[in-house]
Amino acid sequence: MLDLSELRASDIALAGGKGGNLGEMIEEGLPVPPGLLSTVAFDFFIEKSGIGEHVLRELRGLDLKSTTRLDGTSSKIRDLFEISDIPRELEKVIVTEYTKMKTVDGNPAMVAVRSLSATGTAKLHTSLPTCTRFLPPKAKSK
Numbered sequence: 001m002l003d004l005s006e007l008r009a010s011d012i013a014l015a016g017g018k019g020g021n022l023g024e025m026i027e028e029g030l031p032v033p034p035g036l037l038s039t040v041a042f043d044f045f046i047e048k049s050g051i052g053e054h055v056l057r058e059l060r061g062l063d064l065k066s067t068t069r070l071d072g073t074s075s076k077i078r079d080l081f082e083i084s085d086i087p088r089e090l091e092k093v094i095v096t097e098y099t100k101m102k103t104v105d106g107n108p109a110m111v112a113v114r115s116l117s118a119t120g121t122a123k124l125h126t127s128l129p130t131c132t133r134f135l136p137p138k139a140k141s142k
Helices: 009-027 041-049 052-059 067-083 088-100 123-127
Strands: 111-114 132-135
16 A cells, blocks of 8 residues: 555656556645545455356446446446455555555544556456445444
8 A cells, every 4th residue: 555645756657547546646745635645455356256257257248338238237346346345455455555545533534445446457447437435334233
């Protein structure tokens, strides 16, 4: 995991244009919320969960002109992600790094989670659009 404040525009191969530019903005003192970037977490999750081939199977032969089929396929793929557990080793890194972020008024920091690699070269990355969600991680009771 990389802290956005450590990135620069010259890190495009590692962090992509947005990651590097956010780091530049932070360096200039612009108001950018704290953030983390991982170019390997998505691939790690796909590999460990085993859903990659299932996602690709759903995407094969997809009729892009049919919103009904697109919605159905999107729901199936989202379900695959939602029922898959995050590998413990990845969860530990994410939670550790998240807890280092500053909170506002004692509330958990809001984060943007984007699911696209910096290079977009992986099979799934070229097939899936960028997804963005804003959510605070939920603590698990052990």
